Every structure is written in structure tokens, then in C-alpha cells.
Amino acid sequence: MRSIRILWTRLRRLAPIGQIFLVLVYFVAIVYFIVLYASPHGVIRMNRNENLDLHTNQTRNKSSRSTSTEHQFNDTIAKKLKEKVRLLVWVMTTPTNLNTKAKAVKETWGPRCNKLLFFSSEENSSFPVIGLNVSEGRAHLTAKSSQAWMYIYKNHFNDADWFMKADDDTYVIVENLRYFLSDKNSSEPHYFGHTFIYYNFTYYSGGSGYVMSKESLRKINEDGYAKKLCDEDGSFEDYRMSKCMKVVGVRTVNTVDDHGRNRFNCLSMQSHLNGTYPPWYYKYDINGAKKGKDSISNYAISFHYAKPEMMYILDFVLYNLQVYGINQH
Numbered sequence: 001m002r003s004i005r006i007l008w009t010r011l012r013r014l015a016p017i018g019q020i021f022l023v024l025v026y027f028v029a030i031v032y033f034i035v036l037y038a039s040p041h042g043v044i045r046m047n048r049n050e051n052l053d054l055h056t057n058q059t060r061n062k063s064s065r066s067t068s069t070e071h072q073f074n075d076t077i078a079k080k081l082k083e084k085v086r087l088l089v090w091v092m093t094t095p096t097n098l099n100t101k102a103k104a105v106k107e108t109w110g111p112r113c114n115k116l117l118f119f120s121s122e123e124n125s126s127f128p129v130i131g132l133n134v135s136e137g138r139a140h141l142t143a144k145s146s147q148a149w150m151y152i153y154k155n156h157f158n159d160a161d162w163f164m165k166a167d168d169d170t171y172v173i174v175e176n177l178r179y180f181l182s183d184k185n186s187s188e189p190h191y192f193g194h195t196f197i198y199y200n201f202t203y204y205s206g207g208s209g210y211v212m213s214k215e216s217l218r219k220i221n222e223d224g225y226a227k228k229l230c231d232e233d234g235s236f237e238d239y240r241m242s243k244c245m246k247v248v249g250v251r252t253v254n255t256v257d258d259h260g261r262n263r264f265n266c267l268s269m270q271s272h273l274n275g276t277y278p279p280w281y282y283k284y285d286i287n288g289a290k291k292g293k294d295s296i297s298n299y300a301i302s303f304h305y306a307k308p309e310m311m312y313i314l315d316f317v318l319y320n321l322q323v324y325g326i327n328q329h
């Protein structure tokens, strides 16, 4: 305001011709600056220093600032393991979960498996999801599971060495699962998951997913289902599955890592981090329901109760986000 007043006093002191001339000079100057700033090239011309970070046009030297392609994670080892440890995962879903939970699996961790199958009570050939001859509901989870294992044995036995069942709200870090399996022999009868204990019987939680060797898949089919020695329907699918495994001579083991930390996590990541556990978990968990960061393996394989939103977040954090200056891997 003060400078305008000074300008005005100066103008009034000048002769009329001088007044007009000065107004013209100001006008031309204002127009010049407007034109200069309106054009991106004008700004570049004004800023001789090419490295100046301008919001309007980033002209930084590309090799001095990494672009997304330069600092991608190096997945050479994971790619090699994908050939060596062939993994088939089947996801148990329902018609109502197809376009939400199952879709999130299909769009995040699912495609990292060598083979991914979805099973439900209704077929959908465009998803695609395989329809089984079962009724929906917790009381029939075993029917879904037994029919899925029979279907896989019949149609996909040679497509993989390891076979996993996951829920549509299980998040699986596929590379860590292959890493865990890489020193194990798929021709031997064994299987892995989060170990629970119920009346002195150990079994694997269904929610964190369980994975069996090719030999175990053969055994439950030829020695179990074919001989009618395994339950083919009912609730507590995970418990019945381990009963079936025991009948055919496949035992559960403790799958925690060398530091006693969980690889397969049967509750949500948030629950395990904060220790917000349901009362039953203290009775069922074979390792004393430990809580917090130090109870989860650095190479954790799975987490249960991952809502679709969480699946996309986990996927982005694990496979895209990088922390500058820290070599995470």
C-alpha cells in the first residue's frame, strides 16, 4: 500500500505526458511478467540452474535421482525358487465373497503361486471358480475341503510339488512359503501350518492355511478318502483334516522359526502385533500365545483375517514401498 502511495505522489508531480508514459511502462512490465510465468518454457528460461526443483516442471537429472525402475527390488532368487518349489494354492470361498474377498486374493498375492484355484459351492467360469457339490455354511466346510483335495488329486497332481489350502481372508507371502519349503522333500509325507492343541491332539489352524507335500496329497486320497477312512463332511474342517492325516500316517510338527516365532499366523496381523487375542487362543496355541513384533517371524508366511482393504495395503507395503537409505532385503 505504501509503495502505491509513493508511486501516486510521484505521478502527480510529473507533467501529463510523463504521467501517461510512466503508466504505459508499468503496464508493459506487468504484461511481460504475466506472459513469462504463464508459459512453462518461460520459467525454464528464467531458471538457468537445471536442478532447481520446480513444481511445474521437474527437470532434475534422472540419474542423480532414482526413478521407480532403477531401484526395484531384486527378485532373482525368488524367481529361481518359483521354478524349484512349485506351489499350488486353492482358496476356499463362497458366492457372496467372490467379488470382494476372493477378488482381493486374485488381485494381490494369488498370482504369485504357480497354480491358483478357487473353490465354492457355485461355479463361475469367468472368475474362474470351481463349483463343488456342497451346501454353504460352517457345518459343511469339511465337504468343501475333501472334495477340493479329491479334485486337485485327480486334475492337478502333476502341476505342483506342494499343495496349500487358504481362506479368502488369508494373506500369504508366497516367496516366504517357498523359502520355508525349499529345504524340504515333497516326496516325503509331511505338512505344515499353525499348530493348535485340543484335548492332547495337535492340528493345524485352517485360517492361516496349511500346506502339504505331494506325497501327503497322494496319501490322503489313496489311503484316506478312497478307503473311506477320512471324514468327508462336517464342521471343524482343520481338525478333521489333521485326523485324516494322522490316519494315513502324516504327523503335525511345530512350525515356529529358530527363535520360536510364528511363521503361519492364525489371527490378523494387528492381533498378533498387539496381543489382542480371543480367550480360546490361549488354550489352543501350542507355543504359549506370544504377542508383539518379536513373536512373528521375519519370514512370516501367512496372516488370517485380512480384509480386502488390508490385502491391498499389505501387498503395496511388501512389494512396492521402499524406505530410502535402508536396505531392507
Ligand SMILES: *[C@@H]1O[C@H](CO)[C@@H](O)[C@H](O)[C@H]1NC(C)=O
Pocket (backbone or CB within 6 Å): 040, 041, 044, 056, 057, 058, 059
Ligand atoms: C518440462 O520441460 C521440458 C524442457 O522444456 C519439456 O521437454 C518437458 O516436456 C516438460 N515436461 C513437463 C511434464 O511439462
Ligand SMILES: *[C@@H]1O[C@H](CO)[C@@H](O)[C@H](O)[C@H]1NC(C)=O
Pocket (backbone or CB within 6 Å): 061, 062, 063, 064
Ligand atoms: C546426469 O548426471 C550424470 C552423472 O552425474 C552425468 O554423467 C550426465 O551428464 C548428466 N546428464 C545431464 C543431462 O546433465
Ligand SMILES: *[C@@H]1O[C@H](CO)[C@@H](O)[C@H](O)[C@H]1NC(C)=O
Pocket (backbone or CB within 6 Å): 074, 075, 076, 077
Ligand atoms: C540380484 O541378485 C542376484 C542374487 O543375489 C545377484 O547375483 C545380482 O547381481 C543382483 N542384480 C542386481 C541388478 O543387483
Ligand SMILES: *[C@@H]1O[C@H](CO)[C@@H](O)[C@H](O)[C@H]1NC(C)=O
Pocket (backbone or CB within 6 Å): 095, 098, 099, 124, 125, 126, 127
Ligand atoms: C462371476 O465372475 C465374474 C468375474 O469376476 C463377476 O463379474 C460376476 O459377478 C460373477 N458372477 C457371480 C454370480 O458371482
Ligand SMILES: *[C@@H]1O[C@H](CO)[C@@H](O)[C@H](O)[C@H]1NC(C)=O
Pocket (backbone or CB within 6 Å): 133
Ligand atoms: C451331490 O451330493 C449329493 C448328496 O451328498 C448326492 O446325492 C449327489 O449325487 C451329488 N451330486 C453329484 C453331481 O455328485
Ligand SMILES: *[C@@H]1O[C@H](CO)[C@@H](O)[C@H](O)[C@H]1NC(C)=O
Pocket (backbone or CB within 6 Å): 185, 186, 187, 188
Ligand atoms: C526325497 O524323499 C524320497 C522318498 O523318501 C527319497 O527317495 C529321495 O531320495 C529324497 N530326495 C532327496 C533329495 O533327499
Ligand SMILES: *[C@@H]1O[C@H](CO)[C@@H](O)[C@H](O)[C@H]1NC(C)=O
Pocket (backbone or CB within 6 Å): 199, 200
Ligand atoms: C492329555 O494327556 C495326558 C497324559 O496322557 C492326560 O493325563 C490328560 O488328561 C490329557 N488331557 C486331556 C485334556 O485330554
Ligand SMILES: *[C@@H]1O[C@H](CO)[C@@H](O)[C@H](O)[C@H]1NC(C)=O
Pocket (backbone or CB within 6 Å): 270, 274, 275, 276
Ligand atoms: C491393544 O490391546 C489392548 C489390550 O488387550 C487393548 O485394550 C487395545 O485396544 C488394543 N489396541 C489396538 C490398537 O488394537
